[in-house]
Every structure is written in structure tokens, then in C-alpha cells.
Amino acid sequence: SALLPIALVGEDILKQQAIAVQHFDAALTELAQQMSASMAAAQGVGIAAPQVHSPLALFIMASRPNERYPDAPNMAPVVVVNPHIIHVSSDLVSGEEGCLSVPGQRFIIQRHKTIEVRYQNLQGEWQQAELTDFIARIFQHEFDHLQGITLLERSR
Ligand SMILES: O=C(CSC(=O)[C@H](Cc1ccccc1)CC(F)(F)F)c1ccccc1
Numbered sequence: 001s002a003l004l005p006i007a008l009v010g011e012d013i014l015k016q017q018a019i020a021v022q023h024f025d026a027a028l029t030e031l032a033q034q035m036s037a038s039m040a041a042a043q044g045v046g047i048a049a050p051q052v053h054s055p056l057a058l059f060i061m062a063s064r065p066n067e068r069y070p071d072a073p074n075m076a077p078v079v080v081v082n083p084h085i086i087h088v089s090s091d092l093v094s095g096e097e098g099c100l101s102v103p104g105q106r107f108i109i110q111r112h113k114t115i116e117v118r119y120q121n122l123q124g125e126w127q128q129a130e131l132t133d134f135i136a137r138i139f140q141h142e143f144d145h146l147q148g149i150t151l152l153e154r155s156r
């Protein structure tokens with residue numbers, strides 16, 4: 001798939017509330033494939049639709065061990081559509097985050113250690129999961145993007 005240009009912080013698309021996905025069609029699947037290719041090309045572990053100039057409530061999260069999170073699980077990319085965070089742990093954890101829309105910068109961000117989430121897959125089927133540690137961090141980071149929130153707002 002073609003690589004999509006990544007929006008940089010300051011662009012309006014990154015400040016908007018995303019729009020719920022209603023049509024689980026071939027166009028959605030194509031967008032997800034292009035996002036996945038763009039994330040991989042940028043060596044990211046997540047990417048949200050607004051970052052590729054799409055206003056839809058959709059992101060991709062993956063995970064792999066890296067220098068900051070050496071014990072992170074290897075997780076194949078998961079497509080997350082119309083996500084909700086149902087429950088958050090009171091435990092907060094500080095950790096380093098980057099963002100493809102804020103290139104070359106790292107921020108120390110506090111996130112909930114564990115979260116309960118519901119979302120739809122590319123077929124529109126509802127999934128429910130409990131996420132913890134690095135995966136929960138990525139989910140919260142991408143979920144922020146769908147609310148128009150970037151690391152710059154979180155790291156004040
Ligand atoms: O690959 C990155 C680059 S930043 C990245 O992958 C963002 C996802 C992310 C990385 C680290 C913590 C939380 C979210 C992707 C974004 F910007 F589209 F959301 C990375 C950064 C820190 C730790 C491990 C990996």
C-alpha cells in the first residue's frame with residue numbers, strides 16, 4: 001500500500017474529535033492497510049487515523065520489545081475501531097513516549113497501568129479486552145489522538 005503523509009503537531013486534523021466509523025467496507029480495510037504500512041515504515045508501535053489526515057475513530061496498535069520497553073510483548077498490529085475505555089486502574093505509571101507527529105522528541109507521560117476497553121474490529125464485531133503496561137500505554141496514546149489530544153497537551 002502507498003505510504004501516507006503523517007500530520008505534524010499543529011495541524012488542525014490533530015486537534016479534532018474523531019468521527020465514529022459506520023461503514024465497515026473495503027475503503028475502511030484499505031485505509032487500515034495503508035495506516036499499517038505507514039506505521040511500519042516509520043517504525044512506530046501505533047498510528048491513529050487523524051495522523052494520516054483521516055477524521056475517523058480508528059487506530060492501529062502493535063508492540064515489540066525496544067530499548068525503552070525491553071520486556072514489551074511482540075504483538076501483531078491490531079486494528080481498533082470506535083474504541084471506548086470502560087475502566088481505568090487507579091495505579092498510574094510514568095514512561096517514555098514518542099509520537100510520529102512530534103518527530104525526534106520523547107516525553108515522560110503518566111498513564112493508567114491497566115485499562116478495560118471495548119472496540120470494533122474491521123468486521124464491526126465488538127471486542128472487549130483488559131490491557132496493561134506498554135500495550136495499555138499505546139492504547140491510551142492513540143485514544144488521545146481520537147480526542148484531539150497529543151503529547152504536547154499531556155506533557156505540560
Ligand atoms: O516507535 C516508537 C516511535 S513513537 C510511536 O510509535 C507512537 C506510539 C507510542 C510509542 C510509545 C508509547 C506510546 C505510544 C506512534 C504514534 F505517534 F503514532 F502514536 C517508539 C517510541 C517509544 C517507545 C517505543 C517505540
Ligand SMILES: [Zn+2]
Binds near residue numbers: 141145
Ligand atoms: Zn502519537
